[in-house]
Amino acid sequence: MGKLKEMGLQFIPFLPVLILVAAIIVGIYHIKVYW
Amino acid sequence: MTENQVEESFWREHPVLKEFIRDQIPLITGVFIAGILISYLKYGYLPGADSAFPIAGIRVPIWHLLWMGLWTGYTMGIVGQASGIFLLAYAMSVLQYTNVSLTPTSLIITFLNPFGALLGFWREKQWNFDLAIWLCIGAFFGSPIGPFIRVFLLNDPVTFKCILGITLLIMAIDLCIQVTPWYLNKTTRQRSFKEKFDNLMKKCRKAGKAPSGLPADFRIVTLERSWRRLTIGYWGEEQTLNIPLMVFIGFIVGVISSAIGAGGGFLLVPILVSLFGLPMYVLVAASIPYVITLSITGLFSYTVTLPMLTGVSAPSDWSFGLFVASGAILGAWMASKTQKFIPEKYLKPMLGVVTGVVGLLYIINYFWKLPFNV
Numbered sequence: 001m002g003k004l005k006e007m008g009l010q011f012i013p014f015l016p017v018l019i020l021v022a023a024i025i026v027g028i029y030h031i032k033v034y035w
Numbered sequence: 036m037t038e039n040q041v042e043e044s045f046w047r048e049h050p051v052l053k054e055f056i057r058d059q060i061p062l063i064t065g066v067f068i069a070g071i072l073i074s075y076l077k078y079g080y081l082p083g084a085d086s087a088f089p090i091a092g093i094r095v096p097i098w099h100l101l102w103m104g105l106w107t108g109y110t111m112g113i114v115g116q117a118s119g120i121f122l123l124a125y126a127m128s129v130l131q132y133t134n135v136s137l138t139p140t141s142l143i144i145t146f147l148n149p150f151g152a153l154l155g156f157w158r159e160k161q162w163n164f165d166l167a168i169w170l171c172i173g174a175f176f177g178s179p180i181g182p183f184i185r186v187f188l189l190n191d192p193v194t195f196k197c198i199l200g201i202t203l204l205i206m207a208i209d210l211c212i213q214v215t216p217w218y219l220n221k222t223t224r225q226r227s228f229k230e231k232f233d234n235l236m237k238k239c240r241k242a243g244k245a246p247s248g249l250p251a252d253f254r255i256v257t258l259e260r261s262w263r264r265l266t267i268g269y270w271g272e273e274q275t276l277n278i279p280l281m282v283f284i285g286f287i288v289g290v291i292s293s294a295i296g297a298g299g300g301f302l303l304v305p306i307l308v309s310l311f312g313l314p315m316y317v318l319v320a321a322s323i324p325y326v327i328t329l330s331i332t333g334l335f336s337y338t339v340t341l342p343m344l345t346g347v348s349a350p351s352d353w354s355f356g357l358f359v360a361s362g363a364i365l366g367a368w369m370a371s372k373t374q375k376f377i378p379e380k381y382l383k384p385m386l387g388v389v390t391g392v393v394g395l396l397y398i399i400n401y402f403w404k405l406p407f408n409v
């Protein structure tokens with residue numbers, strides 16, 4: 001963790017959650033525009 | 036310092052960047068360009084947001100396909116699998132890609148998905164032919180059967196979603212079990228192996244090598260081989276495997292996976308862990324060639340055998356598949372690099388719950404029509 005902070009990559013442990021949230025947002029956008 | 040020495044020391048300090056530029060960029064770009072070329076050659080135009088993908092029958096921007104590959108490849112990669120299952124659910128429920136061609140299209144993606152990892156294993160010479168071949172033989176005979184089941188028994192989207200729901204549920208249960216004390220105790224051998232592995236990786240990093248590969252002295256060796264039993268050794272551990280059982284597992288998983296359009300990891304990995312207690316680093320030596328064999332034989336059956344024997348064709352949408360695959364290759368690679376920093380204790384139950392809820396909705400919708408679209 002210390003090493004990640006050093007490299008400015010402290011968001012990495014949260015990456016799966018961030019990606020899942022982004023996937024939901026893009027999914028909703030698609031439904032609104034293309035359905 | 037000369038210019039060459041400066042360059043050398045830069046790459047030594049940034050092994051991951053070196054691997055990305057040397058292995059991943061050419062692979063991802065190559066697959067993406069192949070997608071564009073096939074679009075023009077087969078359809079005469081580039082499908083996307085304005086004009087529908089002809090076989091998939093849906094309009095979706097290309098960036099969305101890259102993104103879908105990336106996020107499914109990443110999240111599934113973190114839990115050690117190819118992107119197939121999430122991708123099928125998302126493509127059906129969000130993109131509305133519900134016709135039969137989704138399954139062979141998904142097999143294109145599961146075929147290309149492990150190639151990033153494959154390059155790494157090939158460089159590290161981490162292979163054991165005897166371990167992989169029996170499962171692959173099972174897949175070779177099993178996966179050509181799947182397409183017939185898909186086309187004749189599972190062609191209705193609601194029925195197909197119900198079966199996909201069952202696989203999602205299996206995956207959800209497996210993910211939740213993986214964090215229980217019972218499972219962690221069962222896999223003590225895996226843990227001690229992991230500690231040994233982590234220590235070596237630290238040394239590897241110090242020497243300026245990419246830390247995700249396997250150490251130079253790591254070999255999965257065949258200790259004994261007959262028609263009935265196979266004994267393999269890895270890093271001082273030994274494991275005897277029953278060969279007819281391996282072929283049988285490969286066959287059954289092959290039939291189910293090619294009918295759905297998944298790589299087979301979602302069934303193969305839990306089965307091999309619970310039966311033989313093999314650690315992940317050894318399992319991938321079997322599961323990666325397995326997924327590739329299954330996808331290619333399944334794809335061949337959809338494209339050639341099925342139409343030849345029955346006159347019914349289920350063509351795959353190559354441009355759709357290639358665009359998604361280029362994102363999935365990047366996602367799987369990102370997962371392999373960041374996996375050790377992700378707290379699995381929270382991630383696995385969280386993904387398990389999401390997967391389980393979607394799976395349950397699909398199953399319920401089969402028996403009682405839900406008031407909303409799933």
